Every structure is written in structure tokens, then in C-alpha cells.
Amino acid sequence: xxxxxxxxxxxxxxxxxxxTLTCNYTNYSPAYLQWYRQxxxxxxxxxxxxRENEKEKRKxxxxxxxxxxxxxxxxxxxxxxxxxxxxxxCALDPNDYKLSFGAGTTVTVRA
Amino acid sequence: NAGVTQTPxxxxxxxxxxxxxxxxxxxNHEYMYWYRQxxxxxxxxxHYSVGEGTTAKGEVPDGYNVSRLKKxxxxxGLESAAPSQTSVYFCASSSPGDRRSYEQYFGPGTxxxxx
Numbered sequence: 001x002x003x004x005x006x007x008x009x010x011x012x013x014x015x016x017x018x019x020t021l022t023c024n025y026t027n028y029s030p031a032y033l034q035w036y037r038q039x040x041x042x043x044x045x046x047x048x049x050x051r052e053n054e055k056e057k058r059k060x061x062x063x064x065x066x067x068x069x070x071x072x073x074x075x076x077x078x079x080x081x082x083x084x085x086x087x088x089x090c091a092l093d094p095n096d097y098k099l100s101f102g103a104g105t106t107v108t109v110r111a
Numbered sequence: 112n113a114g115v116t117q118t119p120x121x122x123x124x125x126x127x128x129x130x131x132x133x134x135x136x137x138x139n140h141e142y143m144y145w146y147r148q149x150x151x152x153x154x155x156x157x158h159y160s161v162g163e164g165t166t167a168k169g170e171v172p173d174g175y176n177v178s179r180l181k182k183x184x185x186x187x188g189l190e191s192a193a194p195s196q197t198s199v200y201f202c203a204s205s206s207p208g209d210r211r212s213y214e215q216y217f218g219p220g221t222x223x224x225x226x
Contacts, residue, residue, distance in 0.1 A: 034213075034214060041220075043201050043203075044201070044217050045217070046215065089153065097161075098144075098169065099154075100156075101153035101154040104153065
């Protein structure tokens with residue numbers, strides 16, 4: 001069966017450190033992988049998209065990698081700040097514009 | 112530019128009652144989606160629409176119906192609510208035809224409790 005797994009535990013890190021989140025998938029062949037941020041009581045907000053033929057994508061302090069051989073994406077938040085505290089969702093798109101989401105990883109950045 | 116809006120924000124229903132959730136978007140997006148989000152689980156797709164007048168089933172469609180009579184609106188109906196439908200419902204839209212908009216834009220959500 002298809003499965004998307006993100007870090008099973010919440011991530012607590014010190015301000016200024018790098019947070020690394022994982023997204024592993026089985027029985028999917030995504031053409032695109034997207035990362036979203038969700039704050040409590042709000043809808044998800046798009047952060048980054050990476051294509052299957054791309055290895056890495058960056059946006060400001062965010063970096064995403066995509067390894068289709070390992071069936072894994074890593075999401076990095078560098079120089080983390082308390083404002084980065086949120087739940088981060090990965091989503092797979094097999095190129096039919098319907099996303100399948102992981103359960104999310106909650107990140108808390110301590111000042 | 113309000114983006115994606117949802118009404119109502121909160122609702123409590125008794126088992127067997129019916130209701131309609133309204134989603135509206137002002138971005139002229141072709142695609143619209145309804146998801147539900149439950150604790151510890153990812154967003155799950157209920158129904159979606161690829162254009163005005165079209166609808167299709169997603170991963171968890173049972174117990175729900177949808178309609179897309181106008182491009183900007185997508186309605187989600189519960190004909191006979193059950194406690195298992197207690198959840199937070201999110202609407203989203205996207206415009207895949209525009210290569211700058213593969214991402215989905217989400218509304219603020221509707222928190223539904225069925226007692």
C-alpha cells in the first residue's frame with residue numbers, strides 16, 4: 001500500500017541551529033514533491049516544490065532535497081528562528097495535480 | 112484579493128443532520144479540492160474538481176457530495192452527518208495550467224463536530 005512517513009516525533013531545536021525534517025514514501029512515483037507550513041488553527045501554506053529530476057532546491061533559509069532512489073526528501077531550515085515554529089507537511093504529486101500528504105512534523109524553535 | 116475563503120468556520124451538528132460547507136476563491140483557479148484533516152493523519156482528499164461543472168472522487172468520498180456550479184465556488188455537502196465526520200475541513204485551489212502555480216492555496220478551514 002502507499003505510505004508517506006514524516007519524522008514520527010516532534011522536533012525541538014535551539015534558535016540558530018538547523019532543523020532537518022524527513023519525508024519517506026513507498027509505492028509512489030511522484031513527479032513533484034511539495035512542502036507546506038501549517039500554523040495552529042490555519043490552513044497549510046505552500047513553501048517549496050521540487051521536481052523528480054531536481055536534486056536540490058533553495059529558498060532563503062529553506063533547502064529541500066529529493067532522492068527518488070532512496071524515495072526520500074529532506075527539508076532543512078537553517079539559522080532557525082522561533083517564528084519558524086510550526087508543523088511542516090510534505091506532499092507528493094504523481095503528476096495528476098492531486099496531492100497526497102504526510103501527517104506532518106511539528107517543529108519548535110527555542111529562543 | 113481574499114484568496115480562498117470558507118464558511119462557516121465552526122459548526123456543531125447532531126447525528127443525521129445535513130449541512131453544506133461553502134468554499135470560494137477569487138484567483139480564477141481551475142482546480143478546487145476538499146480535504147479533511149484528523150489528528151495524527153495527513154490531509155485526505157475527499158472530492159475535487161478540475162473545472163466548472165465537473166467533480167471527481169478522492170481518497171475518502173463516502174458520506175459526502177460536492178457541486179461546482181460556478182468556477183469560483185466549490186460546495187461540500189453532508190447529507191446525514193455521522194460522528195466519524197468530526198474533523199477539520201479544508202478547501203484548496205490551484206491552477207496547474209499556469210506553470211507558476213502547481214502549488215495549492217488553502218482556506219482557513221471549517222471545524223465540524225458531529226455529536
